[in-house]
Amino acid sequence: MRLSLFYIPLFARALLAKPWRTRREDLKGCVANVFGDNAADRIVTADDETYTDARIGEHIQDEQLPALIAFVQHKDEVAPLIKCAKTHGVQPVPRSGGHHFLAYSALKDALVIDISHIDHVQVSEDGATATVGGGIRLGALYTALHAARGGSADGFDWPGGICPTVGLSGYLSSGGFNMQMRAVGLGVDSVVSAKVVLANGCQVTASPDENPDLFWAIRGGGGGSYGIVVEWTLALREYPRSSMVLMRWNADADANANGNATGNATGNATAAGQDARAEVAKAWHAWAPRADPALTSQLLIYQHSVEFLGWCFGCAEDTLRSIVAESGLPSLGLPEVHYSGGCGTNAARAVGYLGDACPPDEVADQIAPYALNTIQQPFTPLEGFPVFDWDQRPQAPELPTAMPWPRAIRVASSYFVQRDNIPDGEVIDELVSRLDLLDPAGVPFYEWHAWNISVSGDSAFPWREQAYSHLEMVAWGSEDEEAQDGLVNWFEETEAFLRPIVG
Ligand SMILES: Cc1cc2nc3c(=O)[nH]c(=O)nc-3n(C[C@H](O)[C@H](O)[C@H](O)COP(=O)(O)OP(=O)(O)OC[C@H]3O[C@@H](n4cnc5c(N)ncnc54)[C@H](O)[C@@H]3O)c2cc1C
Structure with a gap:
């Protein structure tokens, strides 16, 4: 030795x-x-x-x-x-x-x-589990589950995120937030076991019974830290029909509704001529993480509009309407309001991204592959650089292939608002006004998710108990160095402003 x-x-x-x-x-x-x-x-x-x-x-x-x-x-x-x-x-x-x-x-x-080519999917006969290649993307997973249900909108599914090109393994390594999570939990709560190749080259099973510490760690403990996951066995569940709500406060729409130009000087979203964004954000943040756990929602705040999207898991449309009525949101300003009920899961996933309401099943079946049927290298080509294209095959070769996913110069950072330190209205006012300091060319926005999850689970993901909401700040970057530096400075200053309050 x-x-x-x-x-x-x-x-x-x-x-x-x-x-x-x-x-x-x-x-x-x-x-x-x-x-x-x-x-x-x-x-x-x-x-x-x-x-x-x-x-x-x-x-x-x-x-x-x-x-x-x-x-x-x-x-x-x-x-x-x-x-x-x-x-x-x-x-x-x-x-x-x-x-x-x-x-x-x-x-x-x-x-x-x-490992993006390790993307097989095998659903058990009873539909309770799916054994899935560790390199699969979420869109390919949804495509395979849809096929395993015989093309039906009803039946088992799995709580992944919306972005179809995100990899399952990276998603699970960071907890896995999703639009059904206040009802069914995080992605890491729906895992049965995994096959992991360790640094010493051994492939082991990680499950509650075998290597339980490893099983705990790979779910939410950070990517690439404990080994390379080459296969996951996921716990599927019956997904009921759901209802969706989309509300949008938009300066132009409000101006039209009032019959004259009521947008304020900066052209922000208006509530009968006022900037409604901060008021909407305050009402949403005070209510959404405390709302009925069937409802998971997010708020997108832009320089000229604000958009509320909610997924009410297993709810009838009337139920969703009465839950949302408690928020006070419908009476703030003049929002454009879209409710839809009886939504199959892929149809619900399309709301806010491919349309304002969930489409009928047959339409959802037609449009879903263009977003979900991903290939292994799904990104848009980079101008001037040849494409790497070895063995590109969509998950369902008989269906249209997903459109290329845009690559981007992006600046982003995200924070958890904690249950015992919820920001007051002044903080939200300041956050919203800070957005207006940025160059509109970067289309800056906040993506704010309601958490306060009551589903219990035992994994390395550290924020389950404390998270009240999750705030992401996003802007497209610039090739111009000075503009990019200014953007990065804004992120640092906004983080410094938020830091004592958020984690
Ligand atoms: C547009 C967009 C939308 C997003 N939406 C959501 C969302 O809805 N919900 C959510 O929770 N997150 C979301 N995220 C965050 C995303 O889940 C994380 O960035 C995740 O780490 C990406 O995983 P990946 O496999 O695509 O990335 P990668 O860059 O391939 O991997 C991420 C990390 O995991 C490691 N890793 C990759 N594969 C393995 C493996 N097989 N075994 C062990 N470690 C591995 C990598 O080394 C790296 O450290 C989103 C991100 C983006 C950019």
């Missing part, structure tokens, strides 16, 4: 003494051995013209330059790839959906182990 410990520093020093290019070539040789015949198709390095496309996920501003991106075909390749990384002194980093806000799934000089 003493002897081997003695040799480790010598080995590491010898390894690091090799020129980086040689080490990268050695790493490439090792990965090629693991991959076999089609290695050249699914290994990408900085020498390849598809490198930029292959390394960048949804966010294009992070200049992370990994040593090599390896596109895995089968889960048994993951352990030998980890070994290659260790042998050649580079960090192995798993990637599924490529949506990490700071590109943690494609770190500098790392071996990126991209």
Whole structure:
């Protein structure tokens, strides 16, 4: 033992003494051995013209330059790839959906182990569970579940988020908030077990009975920290028909309703000529996290409008109307109001994104694939850079493929408002007025989610008990350095303003 410990520093020093290019070539040789015949198709390095496309996920501003991106075909390749990384002194980093806000799934000089092709779905005969490849995207999961229900809008489903290109593994590593969560819990509450490849190359099962600590940690404990999850078994549940509400306060609509231009000087959303955004935000925030737990909702606050979207899980439309009536929102200003009832799950997912009300089942079936039937590299091409396109196949090959998901230069950060420290009206006034300081070209907005979840669960996700709401600040970035610096400053200052209040 003493002897081997003695040799480790010598080995590491010898390894690091090799020129980086040689080490990268050695790493490439090792990965090629693991991959076999089609290695050249699914290994990408900085020498390849598809490198930029292959390394960048949804966010294009992070200049992370990994040593090599390896596109895995089968889960048994993951352990030998980890070994290659260790042998050649580079960090192995798993990637599924490529949506990490700071590109943690494609770190500098790392071996990126991209498992987005491990996206199989096997639903049990009784419909109670689905065994799912660790690299699957949420849209592909919903597509497969829809097919497993025989194309019916009724039956089992799973509480994932709305964005169809987010990877299931990254989603579960950060808890998994969703638009049904106040009724059914977080994504991590609907997991039966997982298969995880550890740093030592062993593949183990993590479940309440086997390796329970690992099972606890991989659900909400942070991505890439405890191993690479190559397969999840998810607990499905019967999804009842739901009702949806969408309300929009819009400066132009209010001006029209009043028969004259009542928008204020900055053109903000108006309540009969006033800026309604702060009043709507205060009413929503005081009510939504305390509303009937069947209702999960979010508020989007823009410079010129504010939009409230609610999903009432298993509710009839009348029930939803009476829940929303308690909020006082309908009587604030002149909102555009859309209620819809009897919504199947994919139809409900479309509200606010593909339409104002949930479409009938047959229409939802027609439009859903354009959003949900994702391929492995689902992002828009980057101008001037060739596309990496090895083995691109939608989850349901017989249906239309999902439209490419836009890549973006985006600045975003998010915070939890805590149950025992709820901001008062003045804080909300200040937050809303801060939004107006930003350049409208960046379409800045707040996305505010009602939490206060009463569903219990035991996982590493740390905010379940404390979270009253979750506030995200988002703006499209700028290629202009000065403008980008100004934006980043605004985020830092707004965070400093919020920090004593939020976590
Ligand atoms: C447009 C958008 C919408 C979003 N909507 C929601 C939402 O509705 N609900 C919600 O909860 N979150 C949402 N998020 C946040 C999202 O869930 C996280 O950013 C998540 O980490 C992304 O997962 P990914 O697999 O796509 O990303 P990746 O960048 O591939 O991975 C994220 C992290 O997980 C690690 N990781 C990836 N695969 C594995 C694996 N198989 N095993 C272990 N670690 C792994 C990576 O190394 C990285 O650290 C959204 C993000 C964006 C950009």
